Amino acid sequence: MFQNFFKFMISTILIIGCSQTPITNRVQIITTSKAQELKQGKNLYNKILKRVKLSQNKKAIEIINRVGQKLLKVINQEYDTSNYDWQFNIVDNKWVANAVCFPAGGVLIYSGLFPYIDNEDELAVVLGHEIAHALARHRVESKTNLSLSKVFEEITKIYLYMDKNSLAFQKEIDNKKAETLIKEWINLPHSRKQEYEADYIGLILSSKAGYNPKAYLSFWRKFAQESARKPEFASTHPTPKHRIEKMEEILRKILLDKFTNI
Amino acid sequence: MRGAIFLLLSTIFTGCHIYNDTVVIRGFLFSGLFKKEVNPALISYEGYAFDALINGVPVIEINNKDKIASLKEYIDKTSVHWQLLKPLPANTPIVVDIKRKRIKEHDIGKLNPKSYEIDYHPLFDVKLDREMVLVKNPNIIINGKTLITRRYIIKQLPKGDYVVSLTVVGSKNWDRKEIFVQVREEDNVSKFF
Numbered sequence: 245m246f247q248n249f250f251k252f253m254i255s256t257i258l259i260i261g262c263s264q265t266p267i268t269n270r271v272q273i274i275t276t277s278k279a280q281e282l283k284q285g286k287n288l289y290n291k292i293l294k295r296v297k298l299s300q301n302k303k304a305i306e307i308i309n310r311v312g313q314k315l316l317k318v319i320n321q322e323y324d325t326s327n328y329d330w331q332f333n334i335v336d337n338k339w340v341a342n343a344v345c346f347p348a349g350g351v352l353i354y355s356g357l358f359p360y361i362d363n364e365d366e367l368a369v370v371l372g373h374e375i376a377h378a379l380a381r382h383r384v385e386s387k388t389n390l391s392l393s394k395v396f397e398e399i400t401k402i403y404l405y406m407d408k409n410s411l412a413f414q415k416e417i418d419n420k421k422a423e424t425l426i427k428e429w430i431n432l433p434h435s436r437k438q439e440y441e442a443d444y445i446g447l448i449l450s451s452k453a454g455y456n457p458k459a460y461l462s463f464w465r466k467f468a469q470e471s472a473r474k475p476e477f478a479s480t481h482p483t484p485k486h487r488i489e490k491m492e493e494i495l496r497k498i499l500l501d502k503f504t505n506i
Numbered sequence: 507m508r509g510a511i512f513l514l515l516s517t518i519f520t521g522c523h524i525y526n527d528t529v530v531i532r533g534f535l536f537s538g539l540f541k542k543e544v545n546p547a548l549i550s551y552e553g554y555a556f557d558a559l560i561n562g563v564p565v566i567e568i569n570n571k572d573k574i575a576s577l578k579e580y581i582d583k584t585s586v587h588w589q590l591l592k593p594l595p596a597n598t599p600i601v602v603d604i605k606r607k608r609i610k611e612h613d614i615g616k617l618n619p620k621s622y623e624i625d626y627h628p629l630f631d632v633k634l635d636r637e638m639v640l641v642k643n644p645n646i647i648i649n650g651k652t653l654i655t656r657r658y659i660i661k662q663l664p665k666g667d668y669v670v671s672l673t674v675v676g677s678k679n680w681d682r683k684e685i686f687v688q689v690r691e692e693d694n695v696s697k698f699f
Contacts, residue, residue: 304699338562339605358699359563359591367698466591 265380266323266446275391276384282327284463285347285383289331299334299355308332308353313369314453315375323379332371345374347383357493360466365450369422372446372453380445382438389434397426435480440490447491457495464488555614556674559603564591565672565685577686580629582670586684593688595695596665600624604674615678625671626660627688634660645675663689 263274278285299305312332328349340354351374359365377383398474400422443460451457468484482490558565568574568589577586594600602624605616626634636658646653666689673682 301699308699338559338603339557339562355699356564362696362698364698 263381265441267448268380268441270441272385273388274381274384274391275388278327278381281381282329282348283386285350285378285477286329289346289348289350292346293333293350296452297336299431301334301335301355304334304355305332306403307364307367308334311364311455312351312371312375313496314455315368315449318449318452319375319379322425325379328378343374347378347381349375349378351375355373360463362462365449365456366463368450368453368455369446369460369463372450373442374446375449376442376445377438380438380441382442386431386438388433390431393426393430396424396430397492400425430478436482438472438480440487443491444494448492451498457498460491461488461495464491465504519601540630554683555607555676555679556670556683557605557607558683558685560590560670560685560687561594561598561601562603563594565589565683566591568686577669581627581684584684586669588683589686590688593695594663595691595692595697598692599661600663602672604672606676613672613679614676614681617674617676621628621675623657623673623675625670625673626663627669627671629667629669631663632666635662635663636660663687665689665691690696 263272264270265272309332312330316325316330330349330351332351332353335352335354338355338356341356343353343357344350345351353370357370361370366390370416401419447457447460450459464484464487468488513692565588568577568587574585574587595627602622604617604619604622606614637660639659640654641657643653643655657699668687668689670685670687671682673680
């Protein structure tokens with residue numbers, strides 16, 4: 245009975261939830277449907293747009309849209325993204341050096357990122373990375389991963405509760421330890437894997453759009469100067485140093501392939 | 507099959523129970539598990555109280571001990587642990603923005619974004635054009651009146667390297683940053699946006 249139920253659950257998850265990422269072709273388990281994902285993404289993006297102050301810098305808006313459209317042209321040649329509502333907006337906040345992309349294609353760049361960007365190639369790196377997150381459905385994949393890891397977390401907590409001798413406060417500490425354990429062993433490495441994947445997809449997209457792939461290295465070297473405050477295993481993102489190392493390796497391989505093909 | 511699974515699970519649980527009772531082993535394992543490995547060559551900057559932007563360019567940490575040591579040779583007053591992300595264009599007005607770090611709220615208190623003091627130390631021989639202004643000092647009161655002091659303001663910097671001392675006064679405490687700033691001719695400064 246148990247075995248059948250277990251097999252049924254596994255096969256259901258695999259049939260309903262399996263999808264593939266573009267370019268890297270990684271198999272991923274996602275329990276949210278595409279339509280639901282896009283609807284949620286659009287709603288969330290519209291909500292966020294109402295809360296933030298958008299920049300009126302016409303020059304920057306024009307540049308970002310130009311680079312974004314170039315990247316979208318490459319994507320639309322190979323993938324159907326007609327359901328997506330691609331938008332590029334700038335948030336006027338000089339204290340935040342970040343960019344985000346919502347599942348339906350809404351991209352936000354914070355003006356605090358501008359000092360780190362020196363040319364269109366570097367901007368293409370940032371936009372390519374963010375678009376890759378939406379294309380590879382990373383947000384909903386993380387959501388599924390989080391639900392599955394909750395199951396492991398509860399099992400760990402049950403085991404820790406079995407210790408009858410430990411005091412109530414010790415149990416609370418154990419609970420927190422279980423949460424941290426699952427977070428640092430399952431959720432965060434998965435999140436870092438997605439970041440590397442977005443880097444790779446972004447690099448391929450920006451290269452195909454005609455931007456210099458080496459801009460990836462120059463952009464992340466600027467970030468690397470102020471990193472290492474937090475150890476990588478406790479972070480959702482890989483350190484810039486590791487990103488550079490990984491991308492140097494990929495660039496070397498891409499360039500080598502290019503020359504051997506000639 | 508079912509029996510084997512139960513046997514395996516019970517073995518795991520018994521093993522875990524023994525391990526759980528052995529506090530020493532448990533402490534050792536968890537301490538090993540959560541030990542954060544940080545490169546000893548890097549400097550920790552967790553205690554600073556504010557972030558700053560000079561002409562929109564962020565002030566970032568110098569994560570290179572050799573660079574800190576070489577700057578110490580020029581300025582022996584104090585160590586320089588901060589730098590600007592990129593050079594500033596020469597002879598343009600200096601605009602400083604400061605922001606208190608949220609985690610340091612209880613240490614430094616409220617911060618008036620305009621109440622900061624800035625001092626320039628050129629790392630080369632240059633005479634800076636200074637403008638004298640009279641400033642009220644609300645922290646010092648003599649005979650019920652606020653003290654008025656002279657302050658020299660430098661609005662523009664010529665090409666060269668500087669150490670800028672930025673002092674920020676909060677309602678509870680103050681903090682300071684020594685920042686290495688490079689000023690270059692406008693043509694040599696990349697500005698995309």
